Amino acid sequence: MKILSGNSNPELAAAIAGYLDLELTKASVRRFADEEVFVEIGENVRGEDVFVVQPTSAPANDNLMELLICIDALKRASARRITAVVPYFGYARQDRKMGPRTPISAKLVANLITIAGAHRVLSVDLHAGQIQGFFDIPTDNLYAAPVMSADIESRLGKRELTVVSPDVGGVVRARALAKRLGNAPLAIVDKRREKPGESEVMNIIGDVQGRFCVLVDDIVDSAGTLCNAAAALMEAGALEVTAYVTHGVLSGGAVARVEASVLTELVITDTIAPLQVVRDSSKIRIITVAPLFAEAMRRTSEESSVSSLFD
Incomplete structure (x- = not known):
């Protein structure tokens, strides 16, 4: 089990890793001169169960691209399973058509995360429960x-x-x-x-x-x-x-x-x-919420029940 952090909320990622007695995976998530995102994984992740911790909060578009590119880098590095840990799921409030000729952006973001190569998604208090159904991969919605x-x-x-x-x-x-x-x-x-x-x-x-x-x-x-x-x-x-x-x-x-x-x-x-x-x-x-996420991630990695956390 490995934990990779983007630049959105490294303090939370470090707290989760500390709770699990793990070190964050070495990685460089940086920008080129024209602000394009570049990700380089600094250690072997082949065959590993990797969790990418990256809320897509403001700046939402930058943090979303970081998440997608981290997932792609892990996929091409032959990670066995990639879980997108998105504590705050940006665009969640656009979960239905608000009027004529308007998008359902939450579904679009779900598609992007799936196509990038994520195998699972872990979030907390999604704005609407039906967002879980926007994903074609297993999605766990935790509760605070x-x-x-x-x-x-x-x-x-x-x-x-x-x-x-x-x-x-x-x-x-x-x-x-x-x-x-x-x-x-x-x-x-x-x-x-x-x-x-x-x-x-x-x-x-x-x-x-x-x-x-x-x-x-x-x-x-x-x-x-x-x-x-x-x-x-x-x-x-x-x-x-x-x-x-x-x-x-x-x-x-x-x-x-x-x-x-x-x-x-x-x-x-x-x-x-x-x-x-x-x-x-x-x-x-x-x-x-670091202990909550850490325990959910531990259970996901061990293939045990996550829902029993809330019994």
């Missing part, structure tokens, strides 16, 4: 809920908690986390999105009066939805609102928006390498 629930119980365990989904589409995710927290009550924020990047909170479904609310979502990008939802929950009588989100995209002025919001804290995982402004934020905390 066990990591989040352990953190919530250690910090907020003795409080009267209500798990909140910031929209109707995230109810299944919120319900799964609520179940792990001893069947905590569930609430839903009903919102209407007038145009991309903007959301308007309409009302709260469920009782949050006097409760400590935990907002849960898969992606925080502009943070508008989370901040609006938190404000609505406080207006509805919540005592405190904390948000747990798997993928901290946090583009544009998202960090400043979180800092100015009524959120007590935003907790994200390290699927995406955090920018310095995120590390410096007083309201954003990062928890790691």
Whole structure:
């Protein structure tokens, strides 16, 4: 078993390798003068089970090309099996036609990864479960809920908690986390999105009066939805609102928006390498999914059950 890292999130790859007591595979992933990607594997991988750790976060196109070329280099070096470990799957939000003459980019990216030579894909909290069906190779979608629930119980365990989904589409995710927290009550924020990047909170479904609310979502990008939802929950009588989100995209002025919001804290995982402004934020905390990925990769290599991680 070998682990290869691209340039997208080398800290996460190193943490996964450390958990498995392995060294990262020697490789050079660099750019030519015209910004073309070049990959050179620095050690023998013939007949090996190789895992390529590369989130396709911003810059999405550069990181995606790195992933594809790493896979191609391993295929041509006769690796026995190549698993694309994509903690954050870019283009996942384009999983259906949003209007006439628009692409389904998530399916296109799935095709590219498959054709490049990957034998398996490993990700966490895909934006939509059906993305697994876009791949013609085995795909494991891990869940960050066990990591989040352990953190919530250690910090907020003795409080009267209500798990909140910031929209109707995230109810299944919120319900799964609520179940792990001893069947905590569930609430839903009903919102209407007038145009991309903007959301308007309409009302709260469920009782949050006097409760400590935990907002849960898969992606925080502009943070508008989370901040609006938190404000609505406080207006509805919540005592405190904390948000747990798997993928901290946090583009544009998202960090400043979180800092100015009524959120007590935003907790994200390290699927995406955090920018310095995120590390410096007083309201954003990062928890790691390295042990989760490491154990899933170990089980994949040993041909044992991955789904039992979440029983």
